[in-house]
Amino acid sequence: MIFGANFAAETSKSFIFTDMATNRTFTMIKPDAYLAGNSGAITKMIEEAGFRLVAVKLTKLSAERAGQFYEVHRERSFYGELCAYMSSGPVVAMILEKDNAVADFRTLIGATNPANAEPGTIRKLFAKSIEANAVHGSDSDENAAIEGSFFFSGTEQF
Numbered sequence: 001m002i003f004g005a006n007f008a009a010e011t012s013k014s015f016i017f018t019d020m021a022t023n024r025t026f027t028m029i030k031p032d033a034y035l036a037g038n039s040g041a042i043t044k045m046i047e048e049a050g051f052r053l054v055a056v057k058l059t060k061l062s063a064e065r066a067g068q069f070y071e072v073h074r075e076r077s078f079y080g081e082l083c084a085y086m087s088s089g090p091v092v093a094m095i096l097e098k099d100n101a102v103a104d105f106r107t108l109i110g111a112t113n114p115a116n117a118e119p120g121t122i123r124k125l126f127a128k129s130i131e132a133n134a135v136h137g138s139d140s141d142e143n144a145a146i147e148g149s150f151f152f153s154g155t156e157q158f
C-alpha cells in the first residue's frame with residue numbers, strides 16, 4: 001500500500017515536471033528597456049498575461065558572453081553591434097511558465113522590428129528600434145531550455 005502511494009506520487013511528480021519543462025520560455029529585458037525604467041511595467045504585462053516567474057536575475061553580459069548567447073547570429077551583419085548593444089547595460093533575465101509559453105510569449109512581445117509589431121505588444125509599447133527592441137523571447141522549446149540554463153542553475157529555478 002505504502003509502496004503504491006509512493007509510486008503514484010513519484011509518477012505524478014515526474015509527469016508534472018515533464019509537462020512544466022515543455023511550457024517554459026526564456027526572456028531578457030534588454031538594456032534599452034531596463035535603462036528607461038520599463039522593467040517593472042514589462043514584468044507586470046508578462047504576469048498579467050498569465051506567465052509565472054520561474055527565475056529572475058538582474059545581470060550584465062560581457063561582449064563575449066553576449067556573443068555566446070547570440071552565437072546563432074554570428075554570420076549576420078548586425079552581430080557585432082548586437083553584442084556591443086547587449087553588453088552596454090544591465091539585462092533582466094527570466095524563465096517564464098505558461099501553457100504554450102514560447103508561442104504565447106512571442107505573441108505578447110510582437111514582431112522583432114517594433115515598426116511591424118501589433119498595437120499593445122511589449123515591443124510596440126517599449127522598443128526603440130529593431131536592435132534595441134526591449135525584450136528577447138525564445139523561438140522554440142529547445143532554445144528556451146538552452147537559453148534558460150545559460151543564465152540559471154537548477155537551484156535558481158522555482
Ligand code: CMP
Pocket residue numbers: 073078082112130131132133135136137
Ligand atoms: P532577439 O529576439 O533578441 O533575437 C536576435 C536579435 O537580433 C533581435 O532580437 C534583434 O535585437 C537583433 N536583430 C535582428 N535583426 C536585426 C537587424 N536587421 N539589425 C539589427 N539587429 C537585429
